Amino acid sequence: MVDSRYDLPALETRRALRDFANAVRDADIAVVYYAGHGIEVDGANYLIPVDAKLERDADVYDETLSLDRVLVAVDPAKQLRLVILDACRDNPFTRSMKRALASRGIGRGLAQIEPSIPNTLVAYSAKAGSTAQDGDGSNSPFTIALSQRLTTPGLDVRRALGFVRDDVLKSTGNRQEPFVYGSLGGEDVPLVPVKAAPSASSAPPPQAEMRHDYELALQIGNKEAFNFFLAQYPDGYYANLAKLQLAKIAAEETRAAATEKARLAQQEQARLAYEGAQQLQLAKAASDLRAAEDARVAAEKAKETAQEQAAQAEQRRAAADAAAAKNVAPVSPDRPRETKVDAKIAALPAPEAPAPPPQAEVAKLVQAELRRVGCFTGSANGEWDAASRRSLELFNQHAGTKFDVKAASVDVLDAIKLKPARVCPLICASGFKRDGDRCVRIACAPGYFVNDDNECEKRKVRQSPSARYDRSPSARQERREAPATPKAEASAGDKPKGGGMPFIPFFLP
Structure with a gap:
């Protein structure tokens, strides 16, 4: 049984763990894989749900889940209890969280653990006290190594995790070292057992088995089913069909995300208009809405293209199956039914790979994502000009990536989509x-x-000379009628009353 849950709040996470514990009550192996954020407080580890606020350090005990709660969920398994934590990232809450007690310690990464339950392994994406890297692609180096190593049939889980450690050390330049805590017994415990070789008389044809597994994945219809199929059958006709189905699912996810973003941009524009915002804000909201609408239209076209390619491939497969069914030999009482389906299907040409979206559409989507993370202020018009190249340079600078800025690519688009918030200041x-x-x-x-x-x-405020001395007749009259100052009166007394020259006495010898 495989149960996948995404972006769960705290309450739903607790329910999922309880349901999982009930489901593995009679199982030999129980595995929990958690990808997200974790935090270490006073030597104990906690997993952070998507609805956690963590405004204060004491909120950790109310809004998160302890690692011990996860270990309780895998406890019923008989042979192997495995918890994989891809949660050793740099915790975003540490910088903003208020400290109620200065003595309360909040560590970097997760703390070392020694499971008390026997036959239990806890695998960290990075050694205790250190943080893991997200990588430049859609998956982290730790996730990529896990998907390649744990699915190897017959490989003991301890050796598989050891190979994961080696792969991550190599891909990160020895900056990240995964670590495993706990112990097992001496017997090999593979997560994927080796299929017993059937006898020649009862073994189904290899191509028929591949076809059966593909049709099962087609009925389930999600990414996990097709990825598991490709892990078993990485090449061949049905592998190409599975890749077309994955492209269709990815196109639908991109369309849904673009539609939601356009809806939010329209709501924001309506809110600003209702509140009477300034013209600059309204213009920016209108530009954001146009970019979101352009991205939505491009995603709709990409989805239609992917759906059409997958449908055409399935039509060709159905026609091939019908043609192959005509080559089944008749059944006789002393001879079992013989079939030639394998030879016919093996000779079919591989379906065409999904055509990549036009470069202009890729550039437009990249520009829209660069606007979302604050690195681009222009319009998403699909023209990869100097402003677009400078915006990608800014993203490389602040996100720690090294993408070629000369052209937009799907890898760049995927890397920017992984950033949930603003990147450029x-x-x-x-x-x-x-x-x-x-x-x-x-x-x-x-x-x-x-x-x-x-x-x-x-x-x-500075007065001009004309304002300081008014020469108008009315101003002169006011100055004549104004009373004399004491200084003016004293000067007037020094003058002779007759108005002539002052008298100066002198004596002759």
């Missing part, structure tokens, strides 16, 4: 300031203006 123009994740105009009080340092400065 918000830079506001002169006269604007940061307000959360947007720029708003700086409003100064009357008599003040925004200076070159984006600060409000009081405006200095």
Whole structure:
């Protein structure tokens, strides 16, 4: 039994663990794989659900799940209890969480653990006290190594995890070392057993077995089923069919995400218009909506193309099966039914690989994603110009990637989609300031203006010479009628009353 859950809140995670414990009550092997964020507090490990806020360090005990709770879920298994934690990433809550107690220790990565339950292994993506890397692709180095090693038929789980360690060390330049805690007995415990070789009389034809497994994956219809099929049959006719089905599923996921983003952009534009936002904000919202709509239309076209290719391949397969069925030999009482289906299907040409989307559509999608993470301010028009190249350079600088900026690619698009929030810092123009994740105009009080340092400065009022000395007749009359100052009166007393020259006495010898 394989049960996959994604983006669960705390309550749903607890329910999933309880249901899993009930399901593996009679199982020999129980495996829990968790990918997300974890945190170590005072030497204990906790897994963080998607609805956790963790505003204070004490919230860890209420909003997260302890690793011990996961170990309880795998306890009923008889032969092997395996917990794989791809959760040793740099915890985003550590920097913003308020500390209620200064003595409460919050570690880097996860803490070392010694399982008390026998036959239990706990595999960390990075050694205790260190953090794991997300990688440049859609999956982390640890996840890639797990998918390649754990599915090897007949390989003991300890050797498989050892190979995972070697692969991750090599791909990360010895910067990340996965680690396994716990112990097992002396017998080999493979997660995928080796199929017993059937006798020549009862063994089904290899191509018929592959066809049966493909049709089973087609009935399940999700990514996990087709990925498991490709792990068993990586090449051949049915492998190509499975890849077309995966491309169809991926195109539908991209379309759903683009549709949701366009809906949110439309809501944001309506909200700003209702609140009477400034023209700059309205223009930005309209630009975001156009970019989201362009991405949605491109995703719709890509989905239709992928669906058409998968449908055509299935039609060709059905026609081939019908033609092969005519070559079945008649049944006689002393001879079993013989079939020639294998020879016919093996001779069929491989279906065409899904055509890559046009370069302009890829560039438009990359531009839209670069806008979402704050690295691009232009319009998503599909023209990969100098501004687009500079925006990808900014993304490389702040995301730690090394993509070629000369052209947009699907790898670049996948890497940007993995970033859930802004990557490039918000830079506001002169006269604007940061307000959360947007720029708003700086409003100064009357008599003040925004200076070159984006600060409000009081405006200095300077009078002109004409304003300081009024030569109008009315002003002259006012000055004549104005009372004399003491200094003026004293000066007037020094003058002779007759109005002539002052008298200066002198004596002759």
